[in-house]
Amino acid sequence: MDFRLTEDQEALRRGVRELLGRLFDREALRGAVSAGRLDRSLWRELGDAGFFSLCLPEEEGGVGLGLPEAVLVFEEAGRVLLPGPLVSTHLAAGSVPGAADGSVVVTSVDEGLVPWLDEADVVLGDVTGAVPVRSVDPLTPLHRLPGTGGRVHPFHPADRPPTTGALLLAAEQVGSAQATTGMAVSYARQRSQFGQVIGGFQAVKHLCAGMLVRVELARAAVWAAAVTGDPVEIAGAKLLADDAAVGNARDCLQVHGGMGFTWEADVHLHLKRAWVRAELGMAAARAEETVAASL
Template identity: 85%
Template structure:
């Protein structure tokens, strides 16, 4: 099976990257930290660009692409830490009026947590009694459902999970891969310019090993996510989520190590990737569930 990107897929990824560079650059990311509200204009811009309607048939006003293309798009969203319930709104396109155009913000409960509940126009599922909890990620406000201190759903074999739930897991994994890539890029850039003891720190073996390990994590997770988007196999999706969570969290930690003390400051973006990775890892099929899914499949 050939997992190399087609020319159209490469063009799609390039176009989305350029779009997000215009709509949500580092200045916009920093501005979002100072605002508790979701940027509705940004949401409508995303809708107009086909972000949410990507997999809707063309006859229904969508772009008519498939899950592999959606994975590429969500990887780019993760790379820039695009905020908001992106996965839920994407999955609601064609089902909830206004979702595909970005006119409506849709969220749902996953593992007992509800992101962006106060900002959502439509909430899928019963979230009565949900209480606000302090989120480690300043760009992902959270509520928790009552009686769900951990996983909200009992274990079910992966093949019995609804298709939409599996798709949500895979798209979240794609976001994690994008974040892992961003952490790798930041680490390499810093290692090439930061000097200590008369040379750039990228010349030190310990730093080289950290960056090499980050690259391996990223490529392994990306391959697993891309493959699962083609095969649609439930167990492969669970395995991809495991690898993507490990890559996003592990790369952010190692990126902090490469940056040294400055990586822990508010001015650096590294900590934002680590915090988002922690939240994403808990929102859709946390490690304990994914491990059970893979084990059951084996």
């Protein structure tokens, strides 16, 4: 399978990266953490740019692109830790009025959790009795449905097949894994110990090389699943992407040392978001059962 992007796809990815660089830079990221609320003006700007209507047909007011293009866009969103129920609002475009243009925020029940419940205008699913829980990620407030306790309910692949949402979350994980790889390499080139930059030490080289392998393997799996739409490939892609996002954030922390845990470094935010995303869309137990059932 040829995974080289077309000129239009390259232009899309470049355009989204430039857009997010303008709308959600590092200062905006820090501001979002401090505010603890969803920026409605940012949400509307994303809607105006076609973020949520990307896969809607042109005759319905959308951009008319496909799942492979959506994966590229969500990868960029994960790279900058763009907050909010992006996947739910994207999937609701075309069925929930206002979702496509960003004037309405949509969230949904996901593995017993409901992200951004207090900020949402529309909630898909029954959230009766949902209670707030302390989220490890300051950019993803959570509620939990009573009785779920964080455990995945018994699942049969024929009853609950993997969804597009799981793949888009996997794409965000890939973007985050790519970001932490870049952060680790950049820090390793600057930080000096024992008279030389730490990037010259073999142990650090191995960590960075392992991070690159994880992110490229996960990206290939996510892109392949976006092309085929196969439920089993989506499940496998989610497993690999979760592993890449969490594993790369951990290794990036290792490269940074104690500095990585301080407020000055963003790597701890990537690790916390990766933990939360890994429990959404399709948690590991359900993804593993989906893959195992196909073997």
